[in-house]
Amino acid sequence: MEIDELIDDNNKHLWKSINETHNCRIQFVNDRNEYACFTKNRSVTFYVPELNKNSAPFTHELLHVFLRQKKIFIGASLKRSVSSSTSLRKIYSERLLEHMGNCFDHIKMLPYYLDMNYERKLFLYEYHVNKCSSEELAN
Secondary structure, three states, X not given: OOOOOOOOOXXXXXXXXXXXXXXXXXXXXXXXXXXXXEEEOOEEEEEEEOOOOOHHHHHHHHHHHHHHHOOOOHHHHHHHHHHOXXXXXXXXXXXXXXXXXXXXXXXHHHHHHHHOOOOHHHOOOOOOOOOOOHHHHHO
């Protein structure tokens, strides 16, 4: 499998570490521009846009797995806390909890990403797009 465009001097140690604990699979896709990963137990599938092979967004996904590798489950813990509260379940939708968990993951991941010498603006696919509108908050 051709992964030379995904692994560079900055992320090869992370790639190696994750491969020591996880069964990694890379799936090249044509139907999306964004990178993604799906983990279940010790298996992880990385979804990589065929037309956008790049180490920076791939490293972002590696860092999501790195958090799991270190037993950091922010989103799952948040969902458990909310689901155990009748009043909080009325306030937080599943979609919002997913988004919040992802944002909290990003807060933990960003320092590692920057330490690996990647540019901050490459950390997120739509770095310059405001993801929280007044309408969304009102919901």
